[in-house]
Amino acid sequence: MSIRERLSGNEAIATAMRQINPDVFAMFPITPSTEIPQYFAQYVADGKVDTEFICVESEHSSLSACLGAEAAGCRAVTATSSAGLSFMNEVLYVAASSRLPVVLAVACRALTGPININHDYSDSMAERDSGFIQIYGENNQEVYDNYLMAHRIAEHPDVRLPLMVCEDGFITSHAIENIELEEDEAVKKFVGEYHPENYLLKAENPLAVGPYGISAYYMEARVAQAHAMMNAKKVILDVAADFEKTFGRKYGLIEEYKISDPSPEKRSPRL
Amino acid sequence: MGLKAEEINEHIAWQDLTVGCEIYEPGTSRLTKTGEWRSRTPEWIKEKCKQCLLCAPFCPDASIPVKDGKRDEFDYEHCKGCGICIKACPFQAIRWKEEN
Numbered sequence: 001m002s003i004r005e006r007l008s009g010n011e012a013i014a015t016a017m018r019q020i021n022p023d024v025f026a027m028f029p030i031t032p033s034t035e036i037p038q039y040f041a042q043y044v045a046d047g048k049v050d051t052e053f054i055c056v057e058s059e060h061s062s063l064s065a066c067l068g069a070e071a072a073g074c075r076a077v078t079a080t081s082s083a084g085l086s087f088m089n090e091v092l093y094v095a096a097s098s099r100l101p102v103v104l105a106v107a108c109r110a111l112t113g114p115i116n117i118n119h120d121y122s123d124s125m126a127e128r129d130s131g132f133i134q135i136y137g138e139n140n141q142e143v144y145d146n147y148l149m150a151h152r153i154a155e156h157p158d159v160r161l162p163l164m165v166c167e168d169g170f171i172t173s174h175a176i177e178n179i180e181l182e183e184d185e186a187v188k189k190f191v192g193e194y195h196p197e198n199y200l201l202k203a204e205n206p207l208a209v210g211p212y213g214i215s216a217y218y219m220e221a222r223v224a225q226a227h228a229m230m231n232a233k234k235v236i237l238d239v240a241a242d243f244e245k246t247f248g249r250k251y252g253l254i255e256e257y258k259i260s261d262p263s264p265e266k267r268s269p270r271l
Numbered sequence: 272m273g274l275k276a277e278e279i280n281e282h283i284a285w286q287d288l289t290v291g292c293e294i295y296e297p298g299t300s301r302l303t304k305t306g307e308w309r310s311r312t313p314e315w316i317k318e319k320c321k322q323c324l325l326c327a328p329f330c331p332d333a334s335i336p337v338k339d340g341k342r343d344e345f346d347y348e349h350c351k352g353c354g355i356c357i358k359a360c361p362f363q364a365i366r367w368k369e370e371n
Contacts, residue, residue: 099291160290198273198295206297213292216281221292223285 002180002247009140009172012179013079013105013165014039016147018049019187022103023074023194026054026065030084031117032169033107037079059084063091063102070100071209073199075151077102081169082109085123089130095162096131097225098210101154102162104132105147109169119169131225133163133232138255140177143167145249148182151191152239158231182247190246276302300349305332309352312368315345319364329359 007015014036017025027037037053044053052069056062059080066076080088085106095102108124110116124134133153137143147165154163167173182190198207213221233253240251273289276299289295320342327335327342334350336343357365 097291099293198293205295208294208297208299209291211292211294214281217279217283217288217292220283220285220288224288224290227285 002182005179005181006176007140007144007179007181008035008174008176009137009143009167010035010107010174011039012140012144012181013147013167014043015181016144016187017077017105018043019182019184020075020148020151020191021049021188022051022077024052024054024066024069024076026056026062026069026076026078028056028059028062028078028080028084030059030081032109032119032173033079033081033084033105035173036105036107059087060091063088063095063104066102066104067091067095067098067100070095070102071098071199072201073194073196075155075194077105079105079107081107082111082117082123085127086111089127092127092130092132092162094210097221099160099225099228100162100209101151101160103147103150103154104162104164106164106166107169107173108166117169119171121166124164124166127164131161131229133159133161133229133236134166135163135236136166137172140167140172140175140179141249142251143172144179144181145243145247145251148187148191148247149236149239149243149251151194153232153235155194155196156231156235156239157197159228159235161225161228161232180249186246190243304348306334306346306348306350309347309350311352311354311370312347313345313350313352313354313356313365314368315342316364316366319362321362321364323361325361326356326359326365329355331355 017040025040029037043049044051054065056065062078066078069076106124108119108121110118110120111122135146137146150163150165153159154161198205200207236253244250273295276294276296322341324342327337332349332351334346336346
């Protein structure tokens with residue numbers, strides 16, 4: 001049974017994280033995503049999760065710590081916004097090219113100029129080509145549901161790409177809305193445990209992650225990564241179909257709005 | 272499990288690459304001749320060498336092979352010419368090779 005609640009987008013994400021109980025959360029605060037690690041820290045303090053909660057010194061470090069954890073065989077998460085996401089830029093590409101399926105919650109916020117903490121997509125859109133899958137939620141329910149699907153999409157063997165669950169800073173991250181949560185056990189069963197085939201802590205199988213790739217290998221690796229992104233299209237639909245079967249809410253690749261009848265009289269007037 | 276490191280070469284196509292270029296075995300640096308990067312070359316003067324073995328653990332590239340308690344000739348396929356062994360040797364038994 002779904003549980004009727006009223007939560008902000010940040011609390012919805014933190015709740016999904018608590019239910020998933022990831023192995024590692026490397027955190028660094030930035031408005032408006034700060035509440036996500038803030039809520040999660042309470043879950044750690046209350047013993048509701050057994051996640052290794054690491055307070056690092058920057059966003060560059062938080063994602064780097066997640067990469068190390070993922071390479072070691074852990075499920076790792078973090079959250080950020082705006083300049084924090086820009087500061088992660090270098091590591092985003094490392095995560096994607098090393099094919100480490102970190103899940104990153106982004107409360108989208110304007111980049112500086114003039115300085116502003118409110119919402120636009122200048123942070124996440126700048127990372128559109130970083131190799132991260134990006135899923136955008138329109139309201140708190142979608143953000144929660146997207147987060148429940150995120151790990152399964154990112155960790156799928158045909159994909160193995162990092163993923164951003166994007167919400168609108170303040171508009172979604174802080175506004176409290178009615179929401180249907182799923183039961184902890186049902187979420188755990190839907191998301192499943194993370195069992196990568198190869199990982200650094202697998203003693204019987206020594207592994208090197210992120211080796212140097214000269215020109216002959218670089219483009220081949222980039223093409224392989226592009227194909228993983230193309231594979232994600234099917235995996236997203238498969239996971240969404242299972243989500244609908246399990247929890248009853250339906251998602252596709254895009255949400256359509258008045259695109260089935262393009263007759264001129266029904267089109268919005270030109271600005 | 273995927274490809275062995277010795278099967279990976281510059282003609283590989285993207286379909287055959289390991290995911291994220293991962294390498295699933297240890298010790299594969301033996302296959303990569305990093306000695307080609309060297310611009311200066313250390314030279315071992317056997318007559319001066321007391322076999323104290325101070326040089327070998329200092330070598331960052333494990334390019335001074337030790338067998339039966341004695342060092343052997345440099346592994347020039349992997350020595351990058353950093354010269355640390357020259358500094359480490361108390362008997363001046365390693366020096367820069369004269370280059371032409």
